[in-house]
Amino acid sequence: MDPTMLSTAAKPLVDWHGLGQVLLLSLGFGVGSVLILSTGIALFADASNRSGARKAVTQLGAALCIAAVAAAVIFGIVVMLSKKK
Amino acid sequence: MHQSLLLALVVLTGLAFDFTNGFHDTANAMATSIATGALKPRVAVGLSSVLNLVGAFLSLSVAATIASGIVSQSSVTLDVVFAGLVGGILWNVVTWYLGIPSSSSHALIGGVIGAMLVHAGSAAVEWSGVWSKVIIPALLAPFVAALVAGLATWGAYRITRAAASRPTHAGFRWAQVGSASMVSLAHGTNDAQKTMGIITLALVANGTLEKGASTPTWVVLLCGLAIAAGTYLGGWRIIRTLGKGVTDLETPQGFSAETSSAAVLLASTHFGIPLSTTQVCTGSVVGSGLGHGIAVRWPVIGKMVGIWFLTLPAAALVGGAAFALQSAIGGTLGVIVLALLLSGVCALIFALSRTSPIGPDNVNEAWEPLSPNLVDEPTATAA
Numbered sequence: 001m002d003p004t005m006l007s008t009a010a011k012p013l014v015d016w017h018g019l020g021q022v023l024l025l026s027l028g029f030g031v032g033s034v035l036i037l038s039t040g041i042a043l044f045a046d047a048s049n050r051s052g053a054r055k056a057v058t059q060l061g062a063a064l065c066i067a068a069v070a071a072a073v074i075f076g077i078v079v080m081l082s083k084k085k
Numbered sequence: 086m087h088q089s090l091l092l093a094l095v096v097l098t099g100l101a102f103d104f105t106n107g108f109h110d111t112a113n114a115m116a117t118s119i120a121t122g123a124l125k126p127r128v129a130v131g132l133s134s135v136l137n138l139v140g141a142f143l144s145l146s147v148a149a150t151i152a153s154g155i156v157s158q159s160s161v162t163l164d165v166v167f168a169g170l171v172g173g174i175l176w177n178v179v180t181w182y183l184g185i186p187s188s189s190s191h192a193l194i195g196g197v198i199g200a201m202l203v204h205a206g207s208a209a210v211e212w213s214g215v216w217s218k219v220i221i222p223a224l225l226a227p228f229v230a231a232l233v234a235g236l237a238t239w240g241a242y243r244i245t246r247a248a249a250s251r252p253t254h255a256g257f258r259w260a261q262v263g264s265a266s267m268v269s270l271a272h273g274t275n276d277a278q279k280t281m282g283i284i285t286l287a288l289v290a291n292g293t294l295e296k297g298a299s300t301p302t303w304v305v306l307l308c309g310l311a312i313a314a315g316t317y318l319g320g321w322r323i324i325r326t327l328g329k330g331v332t333d334l335e336t337p338q339g340f341s342a343e344t345s346s347a348a349v350l351l352a353s354t355h356f357g358i359p360l361s362t363t364q365v366c367t368g369s370v371v372g373s374g375l376g377h378g379i380a381v382r383w384p385v386i387g388k389m390v391g392i393w394f395l396t397l398p399a400a401a402l403v404g405g406a407a408f409a410l411q412s413a414i415g416g417t418l419g420v421i422v423l424a425l426l427l428s429g430v431c432a433l434i435f436a437l438s439r440t441s442p443i444g445p446d447n448v449n450e451a452w453e454p455l456s457p458n459l460v461d462e463p464t465a466t467a468a
Contacts (some may be wrong), residue, residue: 004463013217013221014221015217018356020230020235021352021356022353022358023229023232025348025352025355026348026352027236029351030234030237030346030348030349031233031237034238034240034341034344034345035241035244035259037256037344038244040257041248041253041257041260042244042245042248042253045252045253045256047247050428054167056440067219071268075268076267076271076348078355079351079355080140080143080271080274081143081144081274082146
């Protein structure tokens with residue numbers, strides 16, 4: 001458990017600042033990851049209708065989207081592991 | 086003799102609580118993957134089980150505390166911990182029987198508060214901590230998760246609406262497996278540690294371990310195995326409610342819901358805001374239904390919210406009653422009677438559940454059909 005959660009006496013009842021940060025980070029990473037991966041999936045599906053250089057560019061775009069989400073996943077695992085007491 | 090028996094029972098009931106935590110929370114990670122067919126039921130619970138076990142070993146920053154910041158740590162005794170665990174386990178088993186996802190952490194906290202109230206009175210409970218760490222986060226968590234999941238789902242459908250359906254479905258299916266795995270891993274790194282902390286606390290209180298000693302490997306191993314075993318057995322009743330009862334899910338919704346849950350849970354871990362995994366995951370599923378513009382079953386959600394409000398007081402009542410009974414009988418006999426009573430009630434509820442069994446074979450059976458009017462006019466159900 002995070003030590004910042006232990007001393008409640010000096011803190012206000014509702015940590016609005018912390019909650020706001022949770023909401024912003026969740027919106028950024030949650031919605032962001034879904035939108036980026038959805039774009040990758042849409043590009044990947046679109047690539048089957050294309051050929052030549054256009055197909056390669058579309059596939060590259062899809063790969064970049066998937067790589068960006070993979071980076072977010074790694075960041076998430078780092079956050080899990082860096083949890084304090 | 087009494088102290089040794091009590092220590093052994095605290096360790097055993099701690100592991101039993103960890104087990105109930107596992108089967109109660111399988112739904113949080115895997116209900117959507119099972120409901121959309123992204124994973125077969127047995128494969129889903131198997132994957133979640135392995136990831137919970139891995140998670141238990143990954144994050145070993147175990148704090149030897151229980152309900153820290155909520156009850157006075159100096160007043161915590163092994164008897165209080167034992168009675169608190171009884172309250173938490175019984176509430177978990179009852180809500181499992183009813184098929185309602187509810188927070189295992191809140192149940193444990195409730196059990197400990199009840200036992201502490203009987204043991205040391207109201208002064209030993211830090212009520213401001215109850216508000217700031219349990220009640221207010223419980224009120225906000227579902228809305229935060231629903232908002233994130235609603236926006237994510239809406240965006241996912243907008244972006245892929247022109248794409249061919251087969252590769253899109255396959256893409257979201259794999260993405261959903263990945264996002265559900267993240268939630269399982271996060272659960273393992275978080276929830277198994279709570280029981281490790283309780284058992285370590287009991288060992289320190291008994292003098293078996295020195296204060297400040299690190300958690301023994303056997304405790305880590307047993308807690309990881311207990312939560313993994315519970316997860317593998319799968320709380321099918323809860324999986325069914327969350328996967329089929331809240332709304333009708335497709336793979337983009339399942340992916341959006343699980344990714345949103347993972348993001349909210351990791352953000353809350355990062356900033357030290359204690360949000361319940363169950364309430365976050367349930368809020369995400371609701372949000373994924375609303376974000377896709379389809380109906381959600383408000384009566385089912387209303388039942389869940391009612392149970393959430395009851396969790397803390399009901400577990401406190403059981404924890405308090407358990408402590409009072411144990412104290413009234415006294416000594417070793419009191420501890421044995423309480424342990425037998427807990428086992429008996431759990432066995433009775435399990436026997437009751439066999440009259441309407443839910444398992445991997447019928448977990449995905451259709452729920453009652455949705456009315457499309459429910460999205461825009463939720464009050465229409467009352468008419």
